[in-house]
Amino acid sequence: VGRANDLKGSGMHLREEDEANDRVRLEYLDEYGRPMTAKEAFRRQCHNFHGKGPSKRVLEKRMRRFEEERRVAKAHSRDTPLQMMSTLQHVQQLTQEPFVRLSGHSTLREEVIARAGALAAEQSGEGASPGGKQPRTR
Known part of the structure; x- marks a missing residue:
């Protein structure tokens, strides 16, 4: 009865077990x-x-x-299409904190801008000029 009987006596059922390894x-x-x-x-x-x-x-x-x-x-595998991961890492480097505040972005933005200006001034070796603008040089 059924197709299962087709394999009886032919040794095919033993062969299927061997094929699992080979x-x-x-x-x-x-x-x-x-x-x-x-x-x-x-x-x-x-x-x-x-x-x-x-x-x-x-x-x-x-x-x-x-x-x-x-x-x-x-594309960089860790970053999203909008480059959010690199932006968040940049903010972490500027704020020198192991976290990023996600609320109150206006104060965070001001803090990041201030620290970015201070960091740029340190790297160039000059103090920040009044008004936050650099003098024009030719």
């Missing part, structure tokens, strides 16, 4: 050297077998996906 992994790579999914590999084999390639739209979509992955990999 697995071979086929890894297909696309034209960019990235591993392909099973679906992508199957489609590629079908295109090769039938002698027809993928459509122009599918090729463009694949190219866009590759460029997007490359752009994401190139």
